[in-house]
Amino acid sequence: MKETRRLSVARRLDRCTVLGPGTRAVIWVQGCPLRxxxxxxxxxxxxxxxxxxxxxxxxxxxxxxxxxxxxTLSGGEPFAQAGPLASLIDAVRVRRPDFGAMAYSGFRYEALLRGDPDRRALLRRLDLLVDGPYVASARHGLRWRGSSNQRVIALTGRHDHLETGPDTSAGVELSVAADGSLSWAGVPPTPGFRESFEKRLAARGFVLRAEVRRKA
Structure with missing residues (x-):
């Protein structure tokens, strides 16, 4: 694996319960080759x-x-910065060996398996992967996924129990930062959700700054 020690990050969140199992931190990376x-x-x-x-x-x-x-690693496209993200997971697990890792990717799992050494290295460190491109015309409202073509793939046995859980939307969460800025996280349950949701917030006097608008 190529040793790289820096990441371009769009946003971080220290607590989230709608982007993977349990309570998790989230890192949204900056940059995606897909459209x-x-x-x-x-x-x-x-x-x-x-x-x-x-x-x-x-x-x-x-x-x-x-x-x-x-x-949970999102973005952007985490596998566009696979080397430093793999290094990050290694660095955390030196101190917290049981620390879990989940990632979203617009690439299919099978394509990532054929990817370069950095992408395969990141895959080996993940417990869960949500794979595949977002398709607006596909079914929505599923657990942790934006459209029904995407899959939640268990790469270790850490979350085997999830197969019996309901496959319904985990919803979205609002967060207020120390500077008073408002942001939200989660997988929108319907197409056009972001625009409608932010309009309703604005009508109540809550305006999300562009630099803090993110999703999974």
């Missing part, structure tokens, strides 16, 4: 922008979060 029609996080697609963080900085942040069982 899925109807992408709800278009601001994360350009590789320009985002905040640069070292692997060590992010590992310290994750290890300092209490009562968090793991991290």
């Amino acid at each position: 899925c029609q109807g992408c709800v996080a278009a601001e994360t697609l350009p590789f320009e922008g985002g905040d640069e963080h070292s692997v060590d900085q992010l590992a310290d942040w994750l290890c300092g979060l209490p009562d968090v069982e793991g991290v």
Whole structure:
């Protein structure tokens, strides 16, 4: 695996219960080579922008979060920064060996298996993968997925019990940052959800700044 120690990050969230099992941290990376029609996080697609963080900085942040069982990697496209993300998971597990890892990818699992060494290295470190491009015309309202063509793939035995759970939307969560800015996280249950949701918030006096609008 190529040793890379820096990541371009669009956003971080220290606690989330709608993007994977349990309570998790979330890292949205900046940049995606795909252009899925109807992408709800278009601001994360350009590789320009985002905040640069070292692997060590992010590992310290994750290890300092209490009562968090793991991290969910989203974006953007995590496998476009697979090398540093694999290094990040390794750095965290030195201190927290049971720390879980889940990722979203617009690429299919089978394609990632044929990918370069960095992509295969990241796959080996994940417990769960949600794979495949977002398809606006496919069925919505599913657990942790934007459309029914996407799959939740267990890569370890950590979450075997999830196969018996309901395959329904986990919903979305609102978060207020220390500076008072409002953001939301989750997989929208219906097409056009983001626009409708943000209009309703604005009608009540809550305006989400563009730089903090993100999703999985």
